[in-house]
Amino acid sequence: MTVDTSTAFAHPEQRAAAMAGADPLDRISVRDYVVEVEIGAFAQERGLLQKVRFNIVVEVAPVPQPLDDDVDLILSYDRLTEAVTHELQAERINLLETLAERVALRILAEPQALRAFVRIEKVDRGPYDLGVEIVRSKAADVPQASAAPRHVVGYLAAPDRLADVIAAAAGAPLILVVADEGYARPSSPDAQAQRRIDLLAMEQAAWAVAGQDARCFVVATRTELDWALRNEQISLWAPARMVADAVPPPQGDALALAVWLSEQMQAVELLVAGAAVPLATVPVRALD
Numbered sequence: 317m318t319v320d321t322s323t324a325f326a327h328p329e330q331r332a333a334a335m336a337g338a339d340p341l342d343r344i345s346v347r348d349y350v351v352e353v354e355i356g357a358f359a360q361e362r363g364l365l366q367k368v369r370f371n372i373v374v375e376v377a378p379v380p381q382p383l384d385d386d387v388d389l390i391l392s393y394d395r396l397t398e399a400v401t402h403e404l405q406a407e408r409i410n411l412l413e414t415l416a417e418r419v420a421l422r423i424l425a426e427p428q429a430l431r432a433f434v435r436i437e438k439v440d441r442g443p444y445d446l447g448v449e450i451v452r453s454k455a456a457d458v459p460q461a462s463a464a465p466r467h468v469v470g471y472l473a474a475p476d477r478l479a480d481v482i483a484a485a486a487g488a489p490l491i492l493v494v495a496d497e498g499y500a501r502p503s504s505p506d507a508q509a510q511r512r513i514d515l516l517a518m519e520q521a522a523w524a525v526a527g528q529d530a531r532c533f534v535v536a537t538r539t540e541l542d543w544a545l546r547n548e549q550i551s552l553w554a555p556a557r558m559v560a561d562a563v564p565p566p567q568g569d570a571l572a573l574a575v576w577l578s579e580q581m582q583a584v585e586l587l588v589a590g591a592a593v594p595l596a597t598v599p600v601r602a603l604d
Contacts, residue, residue: 341375341430346396350439357410362560367439368412369447372396374423375431391428399423407538408561412436412448420452430454467545469493469578469598471571473590475525480603482529482550484587489545491581492532492552493574494521495591515556518570522552541581553577 349370354363376391399422409415420432430453437447467489470481474495481492496517504510519534526532529550535541536554544551555573559565566576571588575596578586586596589603 342378343373343375344391344393344396345371345373346393347371349397349400351400351404353404355409355412355415355438366441369437369439369445370400370419371435372400372419372423373433374429376428377430379428391426395426396423405563407558407563410561412438412446413450416448416450417452420450424452424454466584467491467581468585468587469574469581469583470587471495471574471589471591472525473497473571473588475521475528477589477603478525478528478532481587481589484589484601484603487548488584489548490550491541491545491577491583492522492525492550493555493570493577494518494525494552495570496521497570512556512560515559518573519554519556522554526552545581 349372350367351370352365353368354365355361355368356364356366374391374396379390399419402422403409403415403418406418409418416434416436419436420434423429423432423434432452433449434452435447435449437445439445468485468491470485470490470492472478472481472492472494474497478492482490496514499517499520501513501517504513519536522534526534532550532552533544534554535544535551536557538558541551541553543549555577558577559573562580566573568576571591571594574586574588575594577583578596578598583598586594586598586600587603588594588600593600593602
């Protein structure tokens, strides 16, 4: 039996010990940390809180000596639980695998952390636990920081303002938000259903505008937006998924969502074509 097989169902502490080698590192851990969170890829998991259990072990660099009982010289246990809280509050997550990856990388951003063992389990799904466990090392897994692209977000109150916003962006990577006005849609007495219908109307508008210019691509996720910005692509935002997954979900019309997106993406400027200038924490420029 291999070391990995023999420790497959053991606590991450045992796995860390088995993988330690001849010169083991110091370790800190959090055991059986349980939180209630909305998570899951299935429709029936939306709006439902589930208990999720975290077990985390982190191998750390030797502490400087003399330690002098100084908490500032160590990696605090609180940083492990704070990594969990931060990722759960950042947005709604579908997969335990995604959550484990993000928690591990956030922990490895700490200067003292060298390797992280993260096990996450759903404990409410039946007479059993469902989970994932990953191991990530700083040397191999923490990406090098790079300068964020200096991008802008543009709001179109009408499709015919596309050329104006592209010109005003002056070649900077651009994310466009299109108003949903004028597009027929069904109505629902249920507020949540109507919100989804309205967001899908914005997506229809985005696809319609994308057909005007071959340089424009419709994107729906933060990962797609990040890739598009790095590649200096003009993106038309399909908002339904990001809005539904945000914690808490942003409210308001298309212009309010353009403000929210510009702040989430840390845009250098919000260009507004065909509407009054909104309040925002990023600079706003009207094109009228």
